[in-house]
Amino acid sequence: MLTRFSPRTIKALASYVYVYSDPDTREPFYVGKGRGNRVFDHLKDTADTPKAAKIRHLLRHGKEPLIEILVYGLDEETALKVEAAAIDLLGIDHLTNEVRGFESRRYGRITVEQLEAQYHSTFLWEEDIVDKLMMIRISATYSDALSPLELYEMTRGFWRVDVERARQADYVLAVYQGIVREVYQVADWFPGGATFMQREEDGAWARECYEFVGRIADEPIRQRYRLKNVAHFFPKGCQTPIRYLL
Known part of the structure; x- marks a missing residue:
């Protein structure tokens, strides 16, 4: 299981938006954004949150969460907007995210x-x-x-x-x-x-x-x-x- 990116990959990624999904159903349960190795930090998360509990449950049963990069090569503000849009599209009620994305009322899902x-x-x-x-x-x-x-x-x-x-x-x-x-x-x-x-x-x-x-x-x-x-x-x-x- 990959737990770190190489320096060359980190440089290419810049800011990015990532998705954690259930490996069996492939249904997303968390959307986040970050730089560097931020995407892997949740694997060591011991907090009492739905996201951390879901990951610990998978790992205890010998499974790995499916980790995907949704989009990369972004600046910080664009990553925040993409994160907000992804959370709105998937629906926060279907995710373990505790809050909507950055300025989702301004930049989030809208007709x-x-x-x-x-x-x-x-x-x-x-x-x-x-x-x-x-x-x-x-x-x-x-x-x-x-x-x-x-x-x-x-x-x-x-x-x-x-x-x-x-x-x-x-x-x-x-x-x-x-x-x-x-x-x-x-x-x-x-x-x-x-x-x-x-x-x-x-x-x-x-x-x-x-x-x-x-x-x-x-x-x-x-x-x-x-x-x-x-x-x-x-x-x-x-x-x-x-x-x-x-």
């Missing part, structure tokens, strides 16, 4: 439509709006790799809102970095913690907030607002995550 909107989106002006809207700026934990359900759960609660005004809105727009990520038709608003399991850390403050129940809007409505630039509705220094356009 071509979302990417175009990020750099060249069409502005939504107030005179273009024909519905009663409520915009919600969602948190920094947003990722383009979120499932539709994850994005819905992130958007719908908990918020300090004027519930009577909120109920006037036909649609709620989920906004991240000034771009509308999804459009929801709301059935109703409820006190915080009433319609999904309250997280322990939310505490009493959540009960002073509200959450909505609804569904993704019909496609013609989505096309009207989704992936539009609404950053101008939240001017610099604006602290509130809520904007009403009723």
Whole structure:
């Protein structure tokens, strides 16, 4: 079992991204990046982590993890981006990585439509709006790799809102970095913690907030607002995550 690269190989590799896989199923269980002999360091890892436990299990049973270099000859920043993309593509739930890759929210998996909107989106002006809207700026934990359900759960609660005004809105727009990520038709608003399991850390403050129940809007409505630039509705220094356009 190879445990070190030669100096000539190390020079050729520069920064690289590597994958550890199960030797029987060939399913990846860890993605990393490094230089030199970093790829082999995990074979000696004694930490109490899923990755280390998986490797120790294989070695105890006389097996070796399949170690592959995904791409090499990179600079450090490019290696970080490739690592993030690989983790997003494989799905962190299927890996023993404990966190997503470097700046995966910025450079990770993203649809071509979302990417175009990020750099060249069409502005939504107030005179273009024909519905009663409520915009919600969602948190920094947003990722383009979120499932539709994850994005819905992130958007719908908990918020300090004027519930009577909120109920006037036909649609709620989920906004991240000034771009509308999804459009929801709301059935109703409820006190915080009433319609999904309250997280322990939310505490009493959540009960002073509200959450909505609804569904993704019909496609013609989505096309009207989704992936539009609404950053101008939240001017610099604006602290509130809520904007009403009723």
